[in-house]
Amino acid sequence: MSVQPQANPGMSAASGAGVRLKDRFDIQYDKPLPGLRSPSAPAFVADDIRTPGSRYFALICDPKMPPRMEAIRKLQLLKSAGVLTPVEVGAVDWAPANRRMFAIVCEQPLGDRLAGPTDNAIDPWGEEALVAHIVAPIVQTLLDLDREMLPHRGIRPGNIFFRDASRRVAMLGDCMTAPPGLYQSIVYETIEGALAQSHTRGAGSTAQDLYALGVLVLHLLSGKLPCGGLTEEKIVEDKIKRGSFYALVSEQRVPTGLSELLRGLLVDEPQARWRLGDIQMWLDGRRMTTKQAPPTIRAQRGFEIEGEACETARHLALVLDMQPPEAAGRILRGQEFETWITRTLGDKQVVEAINTAFSTRSESAAGVSGQSAQLVSRVLMALDPPAPIRFRDAATAVDGIGALLAVTMLNGGDLMLPSEILSARLPQFWCLRQGSAKGEDQATIRFFDKMLRFQDDKRPGYGIERVAYEMMPGLHCLSPFIEGRFVDQMKDMLPAIEFAVQAKTIDVSPVDRHIAAFIAVHETEIDDGLLYTLIHADPATRVIGTLQLLAFLQETYGPPMVPSLIQLFGVQAKPVIERFKSRYTRERMQAGLAAILKENSLRKLADYLDSADEQRKDAQRFQRARLEYQQMTKQLEKADQQTEDLNSTAKFAGHSVAVKIASLISSAIVAVTLFAMGII
């Protein structure tokens, strides 16, 4: 794919095998840097043309994984030395992939990685070095990130670098190229994170980073990944049954000096987990006491499902989730379950929540099985409120629904699942189950109510596409026409459409539902009415609506020249011109079209084809023409009537005329006679 400098403002071709990003960085795609790559983003040398000799590299994001745009923006503002920070970002024409890719340019760390990306076995670290070179710098970085309310969600040995060659100051690696927590091992995730699908874990909070830090400490102390030999399911089950600390530490000997830290960080209840301030005090040498988490209510007799005795509500939720929805539904509706919940477990809050789950009306397009799945999902939330929303095959944190939607769209998955999660109002139910009256939950509920309205609205600019762009503000436009052009900003939209028209990817309407939704989210000045015209029954109105929309984009964002798009509209202008009723106006418009097309301005073309003045004149003249035609018809009827009456009227008039002429002539004869005879 050749680079199109004119179609991509802000980017020009680099010399050699590379591409230039924003007139500053030459990204060399023939110079990979395997040591700096992220799991889904290979790294390449990036030369700063302003500062030759500087050490930068570019991460080229996987187009099938939405990057964390919010994190990128905050990191650019933060400029922390303790975390990989983007210097420049943007889409580039990536020749090896024959498409545009999102590139993130960062400064190369002076030190190497703490461990290889896939290395579970690493050299054990001593207690002091671990605290001084790893824990303390990371805590400092987390403090910086916490000020920006930005959880890193990627703390693991393979994603930690050293700021110096002597490996004395650790720095956090990439947290931008993929959804939060995507590449975290189950071991490094809290129970809630581990229960969610990897791409839908959500950003969460710093508490999850601190949990991962605790696991990291444990990992580095032993040099082995905790719970190394267990399956993921078993690790989660162990964490739920025994608590994370005991499940992870297991039989490992923990130094006394770090025991307190690990107990504080590996608490499963986020409110009881150590906060950054607690660790700072611990680092300063103050002795800390472990916060008391509310005790987990255990039933005296376990509820048995397929031989598994569940003593806690959370464990029961885990086991129920493993059952098919129909089977789980049968269990939930059984008398045994009700008895166990109300009498054996005796947790009033859980009982109340389950009652709410049962009383919440389930409506599903999938019928009874869909209703059953919704009921199971709500009961799971009632049993285990902090756990992610588990619905059919999906398990997503509330703040991971956007990623679920985006990844599903990017990979061509079935959108019914995320759509049904929203339709069933499961996020709202989850928020209500968190038991806090914080404004944040209310705001989240209102947000999801709005998303549901958007989803149910089938007009262009709305629908599930709108929901995706609302929930993932940095998501690039996923229209099949322009997805390969990686349009994540409005200024890139029109050049991408122009490119697609040029490449014959677009041959009819250049604005589809994705593009309309993307524009609706990013450009608030666009009136909904204009978007509705995109599906108008009248082809001319559709063309005009599309043209007006793109003309607005050209006026606002450029580029000044869109020859292919103009020609496309030139071809589609016929039904628009046909709207004019006067044949002469149509001929004049058609004759003048070529000159307008040459001007390469969508605005001028739109004004030309959609001239209100011209339309008004045409309509007025048409009305006058109709009136005149009617008058002519009446005139013809009158003529027919006159012809019909001609004989009688002519006879009458003729006789009258004859009488008058006779009178005149007679008078003249009399006068002449009298005069001639000398009488007068």
Added chain:
Amino acid sequence: MGRPPVPRIGAVKPGAGAKKKPAPAGTQGQRPKMPAAAKNGKNATLVVAVLAMLVLALFERPICLLLLLALVPSMLAWLVDDTPGQSLIRTVAPLNLASSLPFAIKLWHEHNSLDQVFVFMSAGATWVALYGAATFGWMLYYLAPAVISTVVQRRIERLRDGALDRQKALKDEWGNEVEQ
């Protein structure tokens, strides 16, 4: 919507252009009966004429004779005129009388005798003068409607052609939609 009132042509009196009612069955080809008012008017004319002739016969027999002979076309007109306004009489009689006037004056002033009447009547020019004017009146009566009909018909055709041409031009520019 009812049809618009039929406009009158030229200075034709109101009511003159009204459509004639079809003749009742069994009267086809018969002369239409004269309206009573017209018949009264015609009788009044006859009475006046007869009285005038009687007065003349008492005092001026030569002139009375002259007029009896000269006004034969007018008498014929009285007989055949069935128009409501006695248009034929009003056309023929004035001309007939006007052409008789020189002879009557001459008779009155010169030789007011029956012989002189016969002298006049024996001259062909007298008959030509007297009956020529009447004949002109008859011709005028019958030709005037035809002339007017021809003129008006041409005017109507011009208007019709103009309207048709304009309608064609409108349809050419605006299409069949302009008819609706």
